[in-house]
Amino acid sequence: MPKILIPTPLRQFAEKKDSVDVDGATVGEVLAALTAAYPDMKKNLFNDEGKLRSFVNVYVNDEDIRFLEKDKTAVAATDTISIVPSIAGGKIAGGK
């Protein structure tokens, strides 16, 4: 089964596991299986419209799924899926 690596802050929603093996042939199916098993994780990964939150990137091994087939990207049993935040910022556009 594909393995999903759980970022530290989300482990509290997955029985403190640092990785979870889940069924699925695509990234979408694997993430659906993950959030079905651990429903509290869903609001961290998806917005109210069911879309991945803007700060969530998903990698299959070393590949960003945005440059593959997004949630339809195929995953094999030996693949490792990583959830990686998207982060930027800067001092402009308002302060305190």
Next chain:
Amino acid sequence: MIKIEQEAWQLMVEHAQKTYPNECCGAMLGPIDGDTKTVRVALPLENAYPGAQRERYELRPEDLLFAEREARKNGMDLIGIFHSHPDCDAYFSKTDLENSCPWYSFVVLSIQKGQFHHANSWLPNMEQTEAAKEELEYPHA
């Protein structure tokens, strides 16, 4: 709360001062014990923002993937992100907030005229609409 150990702190300040007048960025790794996060390792990363880096920073997701892997390899956690604000205070700007991630601590270092001035840590909410100040402990020179 978040505590930053001497060696990591020194690296963060050096990275911020060296990058001045541009903004720097990097990852913070270490153990988390209950409510206490201890930054043991600072990982300076490249500011990948394609425009004016005096006012903006951007982390490449693949660099964060690397940081996450480093943490796992060393039995630590990815605790958060640091970046600098050259010649202004260590607030969490609207730009910081809108491009943040609620899972991590965000330490901002104020660099005034090339020298470290002060720092704050912030915890953004899920909707990226506000950030709470987090208790921060760092070594003083």
